[in-house]
Structures are given as structure tokens and as C-alpha cells.
Amino acid sequence: MAETTVKADAPAKREGPKLPVLEREKLILNKRSYNWITERICGVVENPQPLLWWLLFIPCAIIAAVGVGGGLFHLVSTGVGVWGNTNRAMWGWPIVNFVFWIGIGHAGTLISAILFLTRQNWRTSINRAAEAMTIFAVCCAGIFPAFHVGRVWMAWFLAPIPNPNQIWQNFKSPLLWDVFAVSTYFTVSLIFWFLGMVPDLATIRDRATGKVRKFLYGIFALGWRGANRHWSHYEMAYLLLAALSTPLVLSVHSVVSFDFATSVVPGWHTTIFPPYFVAGAIFGGFAMVLTIMIPARFIYGLKDLITMKHIDNMAKIILLTGSIVGYAYLMELFMAFYGAAKYEMEAFKLRLTGPYWWAYVAMMSCNVISPQLFWWKKCRENLWVVMGVCMCVNIGMWFERFVIIVTTLSRMWLPGDWKYYYPSGEDIMLFVGTIGMFLTLFLLFLRFLPCINIAEVKWTKEESDPHFEDQEDHPDEGAEKIAAYQMELEKGEAKA
Amino acid sequence: MSKRVWNHPEVPAEERDVLVWRSAGELDGSAMFREHLEREFPEKNGELTEEERELSRRSFVKLMGASSALAGLGLASCRRPESYIVPYTNAPEWVIPGKPLYYASARPTAAGGVPLLVTTFEGRPTLVAPNEDHPDSSGTDAFTQASILDLYDPDRSKDFLKAGKVTSKADFEAALKESAAKPGKIGFVFGEDDSPTRARLVGELKKKFPGAKAYRYEALEANRAEAALGKGNRLVVDFSKADRILSLDCDFLGLDETGESKGYFERRQGGSHADGKLYSKEVAPEEMNRHYQVEAAYTLTGGMADHRLRVTAGRVAQIASAIAAELGVSVPASGELSEKEKLWVAECAKDLQAAGGNAVVLAGKRQSAGLHQLAAAINAKLGSACAKIVATGRGEFADFAELVADMEAGALQTLVFATPANPVFDAPADVQFKELLAKVPTTIHLGLRADHTARACSWHVPAAHYLESWGDTRTASGSHLLVQPMILPLHGGVGELELLSAFLGDGSLQLGDEQTPSAGYDAVRNTVQLQPAAWTEALKNGYIDASYAEAEATGATDQVAASLQTPTPSKDALEVIFAADASVWDGRFINNSWLQEAPDPISKLTWDNVAYVSPKTAEALGIEPLTTELEPETKIFGKDVKNAPRPEQGEGEKAKAPMIEVKLGEASLKIPVLVSFGQADDTIVLPLGYGQGRDDGRSGGVVYDKAAPVVGQVGLNTGFDAYRLRTSQTDYLASGATISMVFDRYPVALTQEHHAMYGRALAREISTDDIDVHHHHKSYEEQLKGVAKQGMDSHMPPNTSIYKPNDTEGKPLISDDRHQWAMAIDLNVCTGCNSCLVACQAENNIPVVGKEQVAKGREMHWIRMDRYYAVHKDGDQDNPEMIPQPVACVQCEMAPCETVCPVNATVHTEEGLNAMAYNRCIGTRYCANNCPYKARRFNFFDYNKRNPLVPHNLNRGPWGKKQVGDGKHLQRNPNVSVRMRGVMEKCTYCVQRLEEAKIKQKQIQRKKALGVDSTKMTVTAKDLRIPVDSVKVACQSACASNAITFGNLLDRKDAAVVRAKDSKRNYDLLNYIGTLPRTSYLARVKNPNKELTSIDKNVGRATIHIH
Amino acid sequence: MANFFPRWSNFMPLKLAICAGAIAFGIALTIAVYGYGIPHAQPVGYQPGQPIPYSHEIHVNQLGMDCRYCHSFVEHGAHANVPSANVCFNCHGPNKVKSDSPLLAPLYDAMAIDQETGQSTGMEPKTLEWVRVHKIADYAYFNHSAHVNRGVSCQSCHGEVDEMKKVYQAEDLTMGWCLDCHRSPEKHLRPMEEVFNLDYDAEEWLAQNEIVDSEGLVGEKGQRLTSQEEFGKFLKVHWDVQPKESCATCHR
């Protein structure tokens, strides 16, 4: 598919010292004005939704209601037995889905936080949607472990509340770490997302005509008025949250991987899991961001804001993380072979050749082989290819968790208890339901909230620089300062 | 919840016909005791609707001693709901609420009565255990363990039936009076057990009614041995003296018993139980017995054998005759033997010869009379001192053929069935028993189930269970056991002796109540003729010293030649072997859900029976799809990889066995088929007793009629009726069967679907003979040393922990200085019989989950009875070694399950137990994932509340059928929590028994203190330690072979378990992970004949060839 | 353009936050007091009416009856049984103590005996239903004999029963309460002879009986014990009392 890209002109000539500046692609094409950006992004929220939105929203909402609502009702009223879990595979699809969703939920915060810290300005076009995706994915993920427990009405036992029984939780359990990690992650992500949105909500508030809109957006915009004394604190808060989220995002999937890595189960008990899980999460998360943003970009005509450069950058990250994940897969196999531990070796042999070989093949081909297409620029530029690879990665990442959990549990230590695991109808129903719920929430997000960070996108425009117009007027800002500033910009952007 | 349910039911005193009856001594005794008797069961049989029965039964549970009843559950208010304590009005003697009372009793069986000790709580029997005071006591089998559930079976017969229609007890009593007055020619059909009182009453009946005749019949007791031994005689083997045992298709440890097997297991231990102490020495090869087995399909006995010759059942006689010929018995020439067989026969004969009087030959009951004669001749020739022929009391009774003849001749006017068998269903098909029955004008059926025979007879009388009635029986060696009731009949059942007494009297039934003992009691007392004191003592012991008289063998060999004339089977004319089923026996346990759910010890099939064929036969017959390999391999890049694929018949809930049609003569049967390893080619094994009622449209069972149910909810739609292929001539073995494939598949629920250890040294085995291990020649001693170093353990360095398991003061965490519990399981004697599994189920309130859930892999048995087949790479691939391995929670000191529980629901006790607090568990199931032994079970559904037997019922949740108030709940052990859904459970070494014992020890300390000044008394850890080996866990006490040892590690060498763990055979399962399990295993030792190792390469190497 | 939000709305968020905080605090406090302090399942002071207004005060304090006359299995079994009707009848039978009291009518109904004539009424006995005062959860297996045989008095859990005209629950019987004693049993240990003596006072008893710590189990060798604390510690070591805190002690 051809993409009409208007080659950016060289930046406006600047006086002062000549610096060896490489020509850069612009993040906003066609020299759009501030107002154009505002109009375009707020338009998504303010204009009537395209038919396609309704066509997507209604079925998704129904699937979510039936799948999640109905599925959970049946589950809680009847027992965990409605799922396919057995005394052998005590964890089955539900935990696969949990890890899958929590993995997807990593790209958002990662884009917002890590790319912010590394001054990757191209993140501004996608970070809002990616953060929303994080929140919704974590919501979907949270359903599984919460309802997965046999007595969900007793789940408050997990909270360290003083009680007349004087009994406490086991702080050595990775599952308790998980409870803390996932809830912290959700909370901090939500704060991050919301704070980032406040100026944009103010934009919508100021453009709103209806009373309800004025009221609701007004409430959530907190009375934001763009004062620089506010911006000053706000920028600092944003930086702090980014700095907090970066280790957090790495810790969350590490903790999830501890669920497996700290066990004694052959095929789980491996120290490579934390980095491997984190890489996998970034990998899967970026694929999901692309899967959602490419269609949204078309539907809402955001091509000038989410440019081919963005897509190219993300494809490169997918290639990198996909290769890390591939390395981890191979390293697992090597360690199983090299470790001379019979049961470990058998576990991996059974993964490769056992009854679930197809899952392993699906995982390998989707996660390791398909992203290799991104070595070619042509493939990164062809949106059909990008979309195809991303779909593959989404599927492949689900299978990765399936391989880890189900394959391992159904062929563990003692052959006497080996049994194949089959998901039940309710398993499938709930998983499809969470996909529906995820899409429903995302569509609602597109409908009601600014899907691109308006303020930050404006900031990436060149004329946002107060020194854009001329430098001579700033006698107190020496040439060195400008050079340093430019260098700083370059450093961040040269990578991208 | 409505309030009325909880009200104390009020029933007029004279109508209280079900009551607790605790000990006969007291019943017999003073009037004061009668006053103390307390009503337990308020229901009035026959006058309550089904619903009311349920309700009042529920009330019953709530009325136990100090248990409470809730009223007006204050859900709306926040107030605490008011509950009541309802004490006895007149407290019965001895009953301490919450404390069990133990009574000696016995379960009569054809193989000989089983002396039992029954646990009762406030009058409810909850568990049976072997009566260890009895000299012949050798554990219990799974049937005995499960028989208690029959007592509480909700589908038990409760009503008197007249021509299949419900009638009142009064009606029957009237008819009985008439019958007893003028019975015409009367016949009685009894079971094959030997009851002295019954024999005496029959004698009296014969006097009263000239021409009265007594028969005995049980479907699987053909009494072929009597042709060789004389009528009513049986062979009792003293295995403790038997150095060499040749079993000719005799499953003497499993389904056909020949006396007490205790001696066999002791000899298997090769003197390690010397000086009356278990495990005082290592197994000494010269003290072990050597067991030769000739059989067609694997039996538990075959699994124990040192040398197992796999031949078709028809050829067993040929092998026997060849051996006889070698030993110099003059026999007709046998057929051709293969080279291998010749060697086997020659060496076996030599070995038997050498042992002389200490050798014994046993013939299986399914085998022909000729073989029994051969076996008797060989025994005689050897001068076997361990085989003793005894005369039982059964000789007086006519056999089934005679009954059939009499019925056909119309010689009977009244026929009373008191046999546990179900002849309409299980008699040979050619007899047409139902039609015959119509020729007898009055037929009275006394039975626990309103089964096919009950429906076909003119009268059916609900029988009293053996735990509800008086009686007596004899053990295999003739010891006189007393059967005493634990409780008044729950449903007003009639005991066999009461019925006989009624015929002896004027026909009125004297059933007994809290005031008067039943006629059965009088009958037994009159038989034993003991003074009150001696009688009380006998009841306390449960037996009276007695033994069978020795008898002379007939010495006949007239049928030997005939037995050799069996056609050689081929794939077009298969040999059919009808086998007793390990779950339902001959069909009588069809309604017993514990047995139905207990996996078949060999095939691991639950809830059904299938046909078994050998892998080669399956291939030859083209039965697809069936996995015929032990360790299936796939070619990957040209290399064979053992990759444990899904079996071709499917795995888990999708396991579906192919259906075949077996044609035998005129009859045919559509039945699913599975492969059975180690089975002789061209044979097909058909377990009997299943298919008693099907309404799912499948043709392989009796059509179930809802209006006249012959089988309860448990047995409905289970299995296929192989009886229909069976004729009087071919009652055990038939030949000339053909198989055709049916385009259909049948879901099967298997608990184990992979049969090999896949190169993992799990169940370990060594040999007393020298063996090459990885090109090293290893003697027995070397192998013994190597037990703990098999497999991974050979090259793993010891685990070291960077943390010391200490508390804040630096003391070890598992710190108790009184008790440290541990267990050892000796694979050398474990046959894999499921007895422990069922005992555990009874003791620990383990629910039944139904076929669907078992198929999914959600069975709840805390003990998983793994069974592995193993072949050596040079060994006979068709005749693998079979080795069972019971796996329950092994109570790891470093338990991986504990650390992962987020809510501290499973933590260690100071005594080394891996405790499980059900009420704290929220069901994350992480613990079960992290359990290397997979010993944890999860309550996926409310198995105790919802009925798992109704198809798909569990998935309906709150809308499903409930089973609250079901009689089964009366069996529950009040000292163990009944788990709800969403909770993990597992073995905790019967912690309720341990706590009970510890508390008892504390009580003793106080009693000591009361004499003196308690402040001056010093109590030490030693005082508080329970006496050595005084506590037995449920599985341990049930075990017939003493394979399970349990005790306190701090007792040091005094404790059997410590000695067991000091044995060189001791090893920890999955030792290298460093879990430090408290349950360890002792490797199996095989004692092969050196001369035969060239052909039996598998023996003793089940694991040893594994790297 | 005017302000959409009125001026007072500026303090709304803060007010709301304070209100929400106050409400949350209130709820927490309520839970703390009623849930933690007095869990409703184990209400201290629960004092239901009984079918017969039996007074422990009269029977124990005034008449000096031993606990075990009625609660006969307390030393032997897990349950401290409520006496069966025939036990009451030993004293209150026809023509015995207070046999004509209308308060005893339920007892006579239970025994199916006519209160006036002393003859059997021939009616169905109406079982006495005592209202349960002390209840612990079904999954907790408390064993009375394990405690009274090790020097823990009835009083430790049931309070001053001898003073109670009508029985009420004196302790909250929660798991935490159990653990308190299992962690420091010395507060409750007393000589085994005094377990059923509800008038026992440690200091008085020690004043009358000279207990000397000759082995130095508590403090200095040869010191005379004077307080419950010391005496309890002494007995704990002397009798090797080691109450367990692990789950299997009570939950099976």
C-alpha cells in the first residue's frame, strides 16, 4: 500500500554556529497548525462516530457482556470446574490469558515511560492510546487470576488486613508478590494515564458545547488552565511518574515470571524467565499497539500524526524484542540440554516433540520467524505486512504462555499422572469475552477521550520551540546553550 | 432453609424401628442397658415418602451427640443464628460424643470371612479396619473397605416387593407365615461363604421340612477345585512355609484367594521382618520365596511373580502337565511347547523339586477341574507341606447345577434366595434362569439391592447389611468369626438368619429392636453355646478359636486329559477369558461408588469395564485406534523419540475406546476395547458384572426400566454385560470368539494413560541375581547399595541450601521433640490392590466425582495408585514387568507447595506434617502446580453438595441436583472437615488420628498426676510421646501386605518406620529436587531363578536399566 | 463567556475528599470495633434464654457441685457434653429436689414423666434443646480434654461460670484469642487439682502451698513462687507444655 509521504523540507535556516545536523523526518507532516491538531484529535471525540465504530462497538459490547458477564456468573455460581483445569493442569487457559493480557499491558507504560525518559519524541502520537491499552489489558488480565481462585468470595484473604484470626499472608509467595505488583502497576498506570490526559481534557472542555460534556470534561480536567506555574510542576510530575513506571513495568512482568521461575517445575524453574518475559511483553505489547493503531489511523484520518516513521520505529522494536525472545527460547533449550537434568531435558523434549508440538511450532514461527520480515524496509513500509506480522505476534505470544503453562503441566514429573488438557467452552467464552471487553473499552476510549496526546504533539512541532523564530533576541542564551540543546535533541532522536 | 427440617422428629416410641445397637454384650445384658438405649433413627420405614426419608436422615446427622442444629438462619439480621445443643435424653453407656467406639465384627465372603474392627461414631459405623487381634488377620481388600458404603447406599433396597411391586412388611409377614407353615418342597440358595449358624439352621430346617434342600451359588465360584479336593473341601496354603510357589493362573493375592496371604508377603520380605520386628534386617535372597506364575493376562499376583509365563488360559494346563511330567507325575502328554517354554518348564520343575515339601502349586479357580487335579497331583508328588486340604461346611450344600436341575424338574415349590449373587443377571446365559424361576410358585429373594432377581421373584425382602445383622462366618482356615451389628437396620432390613429362623418358627420375623434381640442373635448364641462371660469375651475378640478339619484329597485325575484338549486360539478364533472385575466383583458392588471410582489396579479404568486384548492382537485384528506401544515413539529427523504423544484412543476427557463386537457362538456383545500389556496374544479378557442397567441406548447392558430399577444411580449406564456370552460350559474360558469392529467409540475414564516410566527411576526394582547395569556386573549387594543412586540420583550432587531453616532464635523450625512423623512404602510387597486408596476415602471423607470428572483428570483420591510397566531393552517386549507405586502427599520437609501459597493455607507443623488448612484455602491451585508428586486434589465443584452421578449435573451449579441428606453422608468421619468447592485437599497422614493419639497421651499424664501432687510431677517430652508404633494411619491398617509403615522418627530404632528408612532399599522419590520427603519408598526385590534369567531379562530390572 | 462551574465548586473536591475520608474512617472504625473487637459470630456477652433457667451460680457456688458432674466427658473427649436429661433427673426426679417447680416442666416432658404423679406419661419424650452459647466454627476442632488435662481451667475460656445465674459468653473465642494463649500459656496454667476449682486464686494458693523453684526454671534456684506469671512459667516447663501454633493443631 502506498503511503503518500511529503518529504519534509530542511528545517528553517538558523543562524549561529553550524552544527553537523542530520536531516530528520518530521513527526508531524504537512506543517499542520496547532489548531489543525486540536481540531483533528478533538474531532474524533466531538463528531458523530463513523458507522464502522458502531459496527465494531455493538458486537464487541455484546461479546463482552455475554463472555465476561455470563462466563463469570456461571463460574462463580458453579465452580472452577466449568473451566478445563484438572488436577494435573491446575492452571490452564485462565492463567495463559492472564499472562497474555498482562504482557500486552506492558507496551503502554513502556512507550510512555521509557521512551519519555530516553527523549523519544515520536512516542507522543501513540503513547495515549498505548496507555489506554495498558489499562484495559490489565483490567482484562485481572479478571483471570481473581476469578481463577476456587473461592473468589474469600479472595480478601490476600489483603493484609488485621483480623481476629491473627493470621497473615505468606509474603514469600510469588502469587502475593503478583497481587502487589499487578495492583501497583494498575494504579500507577492509571495515575500516569490520567495525569497525562488532564490538559487534553481541558481542551475538550473548552471546546465543548453541551452542558453534560462541559460538566463531565470539566470535572476531570480539574480546572486546568495551562498556566506555566502548573506546567512546571506538571512536567516534573510526569518525569517522576515516568521514572517510577520504568522499573515498575520491568518488575511487573518479572514478578509474573517469578510465578513460574521460583517453582520447582521442570521447564519453569529457570532464571532466564524475568528478562525473557519482559522482552516478550514489550514485543507483544508493541504488536498490539500496532494492531489497534493502524486501523484507527485510517478510520480517523490521523495519518499526519501517526506517520510511517512511527510505524517503522515500532516495527524495529518488534524485530529487536522478537529476536531477544527467540534467543531466550533457544537458550532455554540449550540449558535444558547442557544442564544434564533428566526431567528438565524431558520437559523440553516434550515441548518440542510431545503432544503439544503444534503449540511450540506456532510459538516459534509467529514469535521468532515472522518478525524477521522487518529486517526489510519494504516490509516495514507495507502496512499489510506490518499488520500481518503483528497479528502473528499476538497469536504467537498467546501460544508462548500456552506452551509454558499447559505443555509443562500436562507432562510433569511422574508419567503416572500425565493427562492431556482440553479447554472447556467456558474457557473459550471468557477469553473471547475479554477480547470483546478490551475492544469495547478501547472503542469507548476513542469515542470519549482524546486518543492522541494533544499537548505533547503540539510540543513536537518545531515552532513550539521558543527559540524557533530567531536566536539573536536572546543575548543571555549563548550559542553553546543552543548547541547543547540541539545535541540533546539529536541524541534522543538519532536513534529513532 | 426451613425450620421444620431442624426440628427434633417426634415418632411414637413403638415405631422406632431403626436404632443404634452398639454391642451385643450390652444388648444381651441388663435391663438397665435397655433403658439407656437411645433412639437414633426416627424414620418409620415404608410409611415415609422418599423426601421425608431424606429429611429425617438429615436430622439424624444433626442430632449426633453434641452437634448442633441451626434454627432460623438469621441471614437478614446481623445477629448470630441461634443454635441448639440437643443432648441424649438418656445417655447410652460408653458413648462419648465425638469419640469413636470400636467393635469387632467380620465380613463374610466366599474366600473366607474377614475379621474386622469397625469404627462407630455415636452409633454410626464409619470405617472398617482389619481386626489385628485375630491370628489370621491379613488386612482388608478394597471390597471390604468399600463394603461400608453399601450400608449407606441411597439406592439400597428399602421396600418389600411383591412381584416387583412395593408392598408392606405386614403383607410379606402374612405370606411368610403361610409359607413357613406349608412350604411344599422348599429350597434355599445361599452364598458361598461358610456360616456355622446357617449350617445349623439349615440342618434344623431339613428336619422340619423333609426334602428341604440348600444350595450355594455365587456367579464366580465354580468350585472346580472340588473335583480334585472333594466336595466342600478347599486348599489352604500356609505361605509362610512356601519357598517355591507355582501359580497356574491363580490370582491368589487378588481376586481368587487361597487362604491368608500374610505369609506370602512376609516371605517376600526375605526375613527382613525377623524377630517379630519389621525391617530388622535387609532382604535375604535365601529367605525369600520364589514365585512362578503362568497366566494369560496380568493379575496383581502376576505382577508380584518372579517369573511370569505368558500363555493363553487354555494352555495353562499344558504347561502344568509338562511340569508334572518333569516331576514324574504320570500325565497324558501335553501339546507342543516352544523352546522357551520348555526351558521355563524344566527349570521351574527343577526348582520345585528342589524345594520339595516347601513348594506349592496353585490352580486358578477359572481353570478346569483337570488342572486342579493336576495341581493336586503335583502337590502330592512334591509332598507339599504348605498346602493343606480342609473340609469346610459347604459340602452340605448342593451346587448350582443341581439347583438348575431341580428347578427344571419342577421339584421346588418354594425357593428362598439368600445369596449375594444375582442369578437372573449373572447365571450362565444358556440356563435361562429367569424362565426357570417362573417354574417355582413361590420365590423369596433376600437382598441388599432390588436387582434383577429381586424383580423376577415373587417376593423381595430388603436384607440387612452385615453391619446391621447378626451372623457368623469362618475364615479360610476355619476360625469362627462373629458378625455383630453396629446399628439397627437402617431401612428395616431382614437378616438371613432372621429369615431362616422365621421358617423354623411359625413364620413371624423377629427383627429385634431396642428392647429385644433379633432372632439372628438367638441363632448365633445357640450355635456357639457360650456362657455369658465367654460370649462377651468372644464378641470383644470377634472370633472363637476353631479351625477346619483336614481332609483327604480325592486323588482323582480323571479330567486331566480333557483339560489338555483346548483348541489353540488364533486371531479368528480368540480365546475369551471371563474375569472378575476389580471394582464390582461379580456385579454385586455395581452401586458402590467408591469401588466404581477406584481405578482398576491393572488397566486404571474407572466406572466401566472394557475388553482387553494384547497389543499384538490389537494390531493383528486391526483395532484402530489403539496405542499398542508402551512408550510410543515418533520418528523425528530419522530418530525415534519417546515423546509421550496422546494415545491414539485419546487422552483425558477425549479418551474414547474403539468399540468391537465380540461374537461367541450365538451370542454377541458390543463392548469397548483397550490394550492390556503382558496379555497373551489371541485372547480377550472380559470383566464381568457390569452393564446391569443402561438407558443410554447402548446395547451392551440390560435395558434399564425406570419403573422397576434394578440398579442404582451409581451403577446406571456403567459398563457392558459380558455375562450374556457366558454359558454353563464356558463359564470362565471360551474359545472360538470372533471380533469385528463397530463404527463407534466409547468414552472411557482412565486415571493413568501413560504406562511406562519414560526413563525416570520412579518405582525402583532390583534383583537378587547378578545383573549387568551399564556393562557392570552387579551382585545383589551392589544393587542394594545402588538403590538410592538410580537414575538422576546417580550423578546429582547433594542439595545445599544457602538458608538454614531456623527461627529467630536460631532453632530449627521443625522442632517438635516428641513426634516427627514419617512413612515408608515398601514396593516389594505392594501389589497395587487399591485397598489403601478406598480406606483413605472412607477415613478422610473424600468425595466421589463421577465418570466425567475422572475422565477429565479430577479424581479426588488422595492416594494415586500409579502402575508402571517396564521392559529391558533386551527383554521380552510382550511380557513387561509390572510395578505399582502408590503416591500420596509425601510431606516434604522443604515443601515446594508451601512457599507458593499466598494465604498461608498450607504450612508445616512442628512435627513435620505438611498441614492443609481447608478453611484458609482460597484455591489458587499454585501449590498443586508446584507439587512434584502431584499429590494435591482440588474441589473443582461442590462434590459433596451436588450429585456428580447425574450426567453434566456438576456444570449446572446451583440449578443442579443436590445430594444433601443422601445416606452416604452418614458415613462421614466427624473428625475430618468435609471440604467445599474451591478448596485444595491432600493427605496429611490422617492428622486427626495423630492429634487424637497425642491428646490421649496427655490424658494419661493427668491420670498419673492425680495420685500425687501435680506440681511435683515432671512431665517430659518422652512422657508425651505416644507409644512406639501405636498409631496406624488408615491406609496402613488397611494394607494386606504391610507395605505401609508409619511412625515417629524420634522413636529411633524402636519404630518400624525408622528401621525401614535405614534399609538400603530405601529411597526418596524425586530425591534430587531436595524436597526431603517424609514418605520414602523401599525398592522392590525380585528373586529370579538364575537359570531362567536368559529368557526373563526383564525380571528385577524395572528401573535398573534406566540411566 | 462565563464560568461554567460556580465559585463554590472550587472547594467541592476538598470537601468531598474530607467527607469520603471521614466516611471511610468511620466504616473502618466500625469494622474495627464490631468486626475485630467483637466479631458478630463470636459475641462476647451473648446470653440467650434457655428452656430451663438453670443457674450455675446456685449449683456451683451455693451447692458446690463439680463441673464434671454434668459435663462428664470434659476430661475424656473433645466435647464438654451438656448433661442428658437423666442426669438432671438424678436430683430433680419425682419427689426429689424442687420436683414440683414449674420451671422443671421441660425436663419432665423430656423424660416423659408426669411431674405430679411421677409416673410415665406414655407420651413421646420432648427432647430438651439447650441454646448453644459457646460456638466455634465447624472446621476448628477444639478438644476439651487436651486442655483440662494440662492445667487449663474451665475459667480460662468460659469465665466465672460459677457466678453466672444465666450463662453468657465471656471470651470472644476467635482464633486470635486461641493463639494468644497458645503463645503464652503461662497466664492460664494452674495445678491439675485446681482445674475445676472455680474459686482458685493463684496468689492465695501459692501463699498456702509453698512451691519452690528448686531447679531454677523461672528465676533463681530455690525461689518461692508467688505470682501466676511465675507459677505458670514454672508449670509450663515442669509439665513440658508446648502449645502449637501450626494449622493442623486445630484444623483437619
Add this chain to the structure above:
Amino acid sequence: MSTTVKRVYGYLAEFESASKLYKAAEKVRDAGFEKWDCYSPYPIHGLDNAMGIKRSILPYMVFFGGLTGFFTALALAYITQVSIYPTVVQGKPANIFTVPAFFPIMFELTVLFSGFTTLFGLLGLMQLPRYNHPLFASKQFARVTDDGFFIAIEARDPKFSAESTKQLLADIGGANIELVEDEN
């Protein structure tokens, strides 16, 4: 029409671009005003310097917030696991050596407390939410969240005077200079 005198909030002036705003801000700063602010649709780099605003103190608050979280977690874990009710799980020690097992939770609570401190600290420092503000009454001010750049000088500032301030704003390039009044 009411004759009530409305309270003056201050002057609002619009500027063309970020650069102009920047330059204007420097001048207002140099004129010595204290109670004034720049308004822009996005954060403008360097404007803090131009306005003479000090670095935000938020990081210090967050540091202590995080520290509180860290010690809360440590105390919670150590007290419940070691002091109050030590349980034996997989033979792991119940003393100081068990602390490594608490690291994940200590980390998570540190982050959680920091996150909350950031949120509430920020709101406190910005004195938001404040839904009613005199500036919102200005029609043109609505463009501040779109493409408007403004400077508002408050009447509270001691240097504020009706005339000279207006003149200053005009001098530094402000357009659409408007006197903003409190509504009531």
C-alpha cells in the same frame, strides 16, 4: 443591571507565538512582577527561566513518599512474617535472613506510595482542582488549550496598576489586552 463593583483579577494579553510569549515573559519578569503567569497549550521549554520560577519541589515529596512505602512494606512483611506469626514454609528461615523474599513487595509498595505522592503532591502544588477561575470568564482565554498564548498579570501584585501594567503588556507585544474581573 447590578451596580456592584466587581473585583478585578488582572490583565490578560495574548501573544502570537511561543517565541513571543517567551520574550514577553522575560520582560514581565524583569519588570519585577510576582503574581503573574504565562498560559500556553503545551509546556514551553525554558519558560520557567524566562519567568524566573524555581524548580519544582515535587521530587523531594516523592522521595519521602517512596521511603514511607518502602518502610511500610518492610515493617508489614517483617512484623507479620517473623515477629507475630512465623510459619514454616518450605523450610525457609523465619528470621532476618528471610528478608530477601520480601524485596518484591518492598519495591512495589515503594512505587505505589511514590505514585500516590506524585499525584496528590502535584494536585496540592498546583492547587487544583479549581473549577471556577476568573480567567475562564474570558472568551479568548478558551483558546489557551488550543493555540493561544497568554500572559495574565494579577491585580494582587503590588506593582500592578491599571494603566502602566496595561501599557507594559502592550509594549511587550500583547494583543487583545483585557481586564479580567471576578464574576461575583
